[in-house]
Amino acid sequence: xxxxxxxxxxxxxxxxxxxxxxxxxxxxxxxxxxxxxxxxxxxxxxxxxxxxxxxxxxxxxxxxxxxxxxxxxxxxxxxxxxxxxxxxxxxxxxxxxxxxxxxxxxxxxxxxxxxxxxxxxxxxxxxxxxxxxxxxxxxxxxxxxxxxxxxxxxxxxxxxxxxxxxxxxxxxxxxxxxxxxxxxxxxxxxxxxxxxxxxxxxxxxxxxxxxxxxxxxxxxxxxxxxxxxxxxxxxxxxxxxxxxxxxxxxxxxxxxxxxxxxxxxxxxxxxxxxxxxxxxxxxxxxxxxxxxxxxxxxxxxxxxxxxxxxxxxxxxxxxxxxxxxxxxxxxxxxxxxxxxxxxxxxxxxxxxxxxxxxxxxxx
Ligand SMILES: [Zn+2]
Ligand SMILES: [Zn+2]
Ligand SMILES: [Zn+2]
Numbered sequence: 254x255x256x257x258x259x260x261x262x263x264x265x266x267x268x269x270x271x272x273x274x275x276x277x278x279x280x281x282x283x284x285x286x287x288x289x290x291x292x293x294x295x296x297x298x299x300x301x302x303x304x305x306x307x308x309x310x311x312x313x314x315x316x317x318x319x320x321x322x323x324x325x326x327x328x329x330x331x332x333x334x335x336x337x338x339x340x341x342x343x344x345x346x347x348x349x350x351x352x353x354x355x356x357x358x359x360x361x362x363x364x365x366x367x368x369x370x371x372x373x374x375x376x377x378x379x380x381x382x383x384x385x386x387x388x389x390x391x392x393x394x395x396x397x398x399x400x401x402x403x404x405x406x407x408x409x410x411x412x413x414x415x416x417x418x419x420x421x422x423x424x425x426x427x428x429x430x431x432x433x434x435x436x437x438x439x440x441x442x443x444x445x446x447x448x449x450x451x452x453x454x455x456x457x458x459x460x461x462x463x464x465x466x467x468x469x470x471x472x473x474x475x476x477x478x479x480x481x482x483x484x485x486x487x488x489x490x491x492x493x494x495x496x497x498x499x500x501x502x503x504x505x506x507x508x509x510x511x512x513x514x515x516x517x518x519x520x521x522x523x524x525x526x527x528x529x530x531x532x533x534x535x536x537x538x539x540x541x542x543x544x545x546x547x548x549x550x551x552x553x554x555x556x557x558x559x560x561x562x563x564x565x566x567x568x569x570x571x572x573x574x575x576x577x578x579x580x581x582x583x584x585x586x587x588x589x590x591x592x593x594x595x596x597x598x599x600x601x602x603x604x605x606x607x608x609x610x611x612x613x614x615x616x
Contacts, residue, residue: 254352254508255515257282257289268352269345271309281311282348284320284355306337306344321351323363327376329403336379339406343377346425350433353504356511358604359437364397373436376400392428394435401428419474419486421582427501434500435493441599442496448599455592456499457492466491482588495592502583503596506561513564520563554597558590 257266264275266289272279279292281299290297290311300319302308306328310319318325321344329336354361364372374397381387390402404410405425415423442448453459470490479489488498513520568580585593 254349254512255287256512260289260291260294268349269309271303271307280309282309283311284351287352287356302344305331307341308344308348310348320355320361321348324351324361324373324375325377326364326374326398327378329377329379333379335407336403339379339403340377342406343401343403343425347375347429349426349508350429350504353430353508354433357600358607359600360440367398370396371440372397374398377403379403392432394432397436397439399429399432399436401425401432421578422485427505430501430504431497434497437500438493438496441603451595452496453492455595456495459492459496461491463491463493467494480584481586484583484585484589484592499589499592500596503593503600505581506593507557510557510560510564513560520560520567554590554594557597558585558593561585 254268257268257270258264259266259273259276259278259280261278261280262273262276264273266273266280268282270280270289280289281292281297282288283290283297292299292311296314298312300308300310300312300322301317302319302322306322308319308322310321312318313320313323316323329340331337331340351361360371362372364374376398378390378400380389380402390400390404392401392405393399405414405428411423411425415421442452467490470487475483475486475489479486483489483495483498484502485498488495562585565581569582572578572580
């Protein structure tokens with residue numbers, strides 16, 4: 254994520270703002286240009302969901318909804334107490350996830366109908382209020398339809414599930430990135446023999462029985478040495494879950510580094526060395542502000558990882574000073590780094606050339 258400017262006065266805006274705190278102009282996020290525009294100016298209108306779920310994106314030209322809300326198929330029953338508050342939190346996380354997809358140049362196309370496999374859609378549902386016996390809503394992905402149980406928007410409930418599942422990280426944004434990982438596996442890897450072969454070499458053969466693999470995982474858990482080749486215990490359950498977890502982590506890492514870059518935040522020695530090398534050659538010692546386009550996706554992954562290791566160690570240490578859990582409670586092993594690099598190379602190719610690749614290339 255980056256920082257934004259008010260289109261009227263230039264004051265800093267954050268991604269969730271709907272009004273400038275300096276000049277009081279009503280502003281809307283324009284996903285096509287990744288910037289804020291003035292509401293009402295030049296035929297720019299707010300999304301129909303503005304008053305429903307605090308959406309601050311502009312409606313697509315000629316449409317009622319914005320590019321993100323357009324993807325919603327079902328929303329929770331708003332007559333149920335608390336559901337609107339939950340939906341608002343869910344939408345905020347979803348929009349951050351979609352920001353990264355658009356920044357990466359990934360296709361974000363609404364599902365036209367249930368049979369349209371290539372499109373993307375969301376169902377945000379609450380467990381039936383009938384109490385025990387009613388079917389539970391499971392968060393997951395199925396052919397481009399991502400279902401999320403809005404109970405995950407309640408921090409007490411999400412924390413209960415996190416402990417129950419033995420996880421050390423559980424967030425709405427993490428759910429979206431994980432489920433979207435499944436969707437983009439279908440889009441970018443499934444039907445491409447070369448990418449599929451490269452995927453299997455790293456993540457394993459996804460043709461092993463998925464249902465059975467998950468059952469086994471839930472019954473027995475991960476092997477004690479899982480950190481040697483997986484980013485999370487859950488990633489050991491099946492190659493698809495390994496992929497979705499790794500994909501989500503790549504987005505956690507690049508999105509966070511983008512913000513660090515936008516803040517022009519020094520990354521200790523690493524950043525100083527790089528900045529000095531840059532500045533001495535062309536500015537006679539004056540440090541230059543960070544360039545406006547971070548393009549983390551287009552950097553070599555070793556560089557991204559080196560920055561991330563510095564930042565995550567620093568952030569974890571800072572959090573501990575405040576008595577908070579680690580910002581990034583994960584270990585990136587050599588094997589996990591190779592899996593992250595695979596996601597990185599794939600996203601680099603998508604960013605540079607679109608989702609179709611030249612036949613001769615490995616990605
Ligand atoms: Zn302003
Ligand atoms: Zn909207
Ligand atoms: Zn999954």
